[in-house]
Amino acid sequence: MAFGISSKARVSPIAIEFGADAVKMLQIVPDAPGPIAVAGSAVIPYEARANASERLDFIEEAVKGLMRNLPIRGRRAICAIPAFQTLTHNFMIPRTDPEDIDALIDLQLRERLGVEPGRMILKNFHAVDHHRRGAARSDVACLAAKREQVMQYLGLAGRCRREVVGMHVEPLCVTRCFEDLLDDAGGAVGFVDLGAATTKVIVAQGQKLLLVKTIHAGGDHWNQLHAQRSDLDFDEARRMRVASVNGSDDGGVATATADDETHDEVLLTLIDELRLVTRHHRGRHPSLPLERIVLLGGEAHNDKLRGRLSHALGVECELGD
Numbered sequence: 001m002a003f004g005i006s007s008k009a010r011v012s013p014i015a016i017e018f019g020a021d022a023v024k025m026l027q028i029v030p031d032a033p034g035p036i037a038v039a040g041s042a043v044i045p046y047e048a049r050a051n052a053s054e055r056l057d058f059i060e061e062a063v064k065g066l067m068r069n070l071p072i073r074g075r076r077a078i079c080a081i082p083a084f085q086t087l088t089h090n091f092m093i094p095r096t097d098p099e100d101i102d103a104l105i106d107l108q109l110r111e112r113l114g115v116e117p118g119r120m121i122l123k124n125f126h127a128v129d130h131h132r133r134g135a136a137r138s139d140v141a142c143l144a145a146k147r148e149q150v151m152q153y154l155g156l157a158g159r160c161r162r163e164v165v166g167m168h169v170e171p172l173c174v175t176r177c178f179e180d181l182l183d184d185a186g187g188a189v190g191f192v193d194l195g196a197a198t199t200k201v202i203v204a205q206g207q208k209l210l211l212v213k214t215i216h217a218g219g220d221h222w223n224q225l226h227a228q229r230s231d232l233d234f235d236e237a238r239r240m241r242v243a244s245v246n247g248s249d250d251g252g253v254a255t256a257t258a259d260d261e262t263h264d265e266v267l268l269t270l271i272d273e274l275r276l277v278t279r280h281h282r283g284r285h286p287s288l289p290l291e292r293i294v295l296l297g298g299e300a301h302n303d304k305l306r307g308r309l310s311h312a313l314g315v316e317c318e319l320g321d
Contacts, residue, residue, distance in 0.1 A: 011037055013076040013165055016063065018153060020049070020084045021196030021219065021298065023062045027072055040066045046234040049197075049220070056152060063160045077157055078166035084197035086169050087120070087144040088212040089113065090280075095129055095136035105142055120144040123169075125209040128284055139284055141212045143169050171202045171212050178294065178320070182206055187291040188281065191320070192274065192309075194299030196220045199270060201277050205288050211281055215273040219299045221266040242298075267305075271312045278313060294320035 015026040022041045029037040042062035048054040066072075091112075093104045105124050106117040127139040150167060157164045174191050175182060182189055182204055193200040196219040203211040219241075227237035281290055293315050295306055300319055310317040 011073050013078045014072055014074065014162065015078050015080070016157070016162075017080040018059055018082050019080075019196065020044070020082060020198070023059050023066070025063070025066050025070065025072070027074075038070050038072060040070050042066060043238075056156065060156050060159060063156070063162075067160060067162075075161060075163045076165045077162040078168065079153055079157060079164055080173060081145050081150060081153065081167060081169050083170045083193065083195060083200050083214070085145060085149055086214070087113075087115065087142070088171065088200070088214045089142045089144075090127070090211055090213070091140045091142055092132070092137050093140060095138045098126065101126060101138070101140060105140060109142070109144075115144070117144075119147055121147050121150055123172075127208070127210045130284065139211075141171075141209045143171060143212065145169065170200055171209060174202050174296070175204050175207055175209065179207060181294075185291055188285060188288045190277075190281075190290050190293040190315070192293060192295050192300075192317075194218065194295060194297040194305070196298065199273075199297075201274065203277070203281050203290065205285075210285060210288070211277065213273070213277055215270060217266045217269045217273070219297075222299070225264070225266065267308065271309070274309065274313055278315070290315055293317045296320050 010029065012028045015024075017024040022043045024039070024041045026039045027037050042065065044055065044058055044062075048058040091105055091108045093101070093108065096104060101124055102122070105122070109115040109117050109120075122142065122144045125141040125143075127141055129136065129138050131137065154164055154167070170193065174193070178189070178191070183206060185205070188203050188205045188210060191200075191202040191204070193202075197216075198218050199215040201211070201213040201215065202209065219238075223234055223238045223241060226232070226241055227234050230237060230240075232240070278290060281288075293309075293313065295309070295317050299305060306317050306319065
């Protein structure tokens with residue numbers, strides 16, 4: 001699908017998101033009355049989602065097709081690394097000098113997660129200092145992506161004749177997009193991106209990352225449940241859920257009764273993990289209450305799901321754009 005407006009105004013670089021569910025493309029005219037100049041997307045079929053090589057092949061053809069069919073201008077592109085291919089983790093390390101944090105996180109990655117830091121592109125964010133069992137500690141949010149995967153996307157963009165001028169991870173993109181909201185908030189703000197492969201949680205105050213987490217529950221899991229219950233293939237189940245997300249049908253999410261909720265493992269997992277995040281935040285940042293939660297991603301458009309999460313977490317969940 002695609003939509004756009006004609007304008008001779010100055011345009012931004014092309015934004016390309018290599019999502020789990022779809023490839024999305026956007027270019028804006030900063031000074032236009034309505035900021036969106038052109039946008040398009042291509043849904044990734046089920047067969048390509050489970051095979052890394054087929055997924056890359058599909059994405060490359062999709063990007064080339066979108067470039068041909070959309071009135072995109074310029075060659076400069078800013079790309080988003082898929083969130084499901086990004087490692088997000090919160091480490092508690094002995095308090096140390098800022099210049100030594102990266103080395104300690106490298107050690108934690110090797111010993112605790114079995115990840116070789118040399119094969120990753122890493123960025124660490126010091127969140128808070130505190131005491132635990134009489135010892136001085138620091139909480140650090142770590143964002144990482146495999147260097148090989150980043151290079152694959154750079155190569156893909158090059159074959160599509162695009163000059164990549166930025167490669168970003170989701171938590172930093174989200175905090176930048178909502179910087180006005182974060183600057184105005186007195187306490188912390190939680191962002192929950194209800195995506196296809198995963199749900200991503202970001203807690204920030206101002207422009208400071210306090211906590212990041214990836215939950216392995218998302219729209220594809222609901223699509224699979226809906227497909228099994230309705231005897232449909234995955235792609236048809238997905239289309240039905242997308243079409244009914246704001247209608248009377250729940251689109252595959254559990255209905256409002258407690259009996260039905262017990263059979264929706266995805267919803268229960270999501271609620272349990274989000275409750276853990278809110279408890280973790282309260283324990284580490286008692287002076288920064290979680291004032292609001294902003295829901296992002298395709299699943300955030302489900303009104304019943306938003307209401308369910310607001311009730312379970314005790315914090316109003318708003319729809320963000």
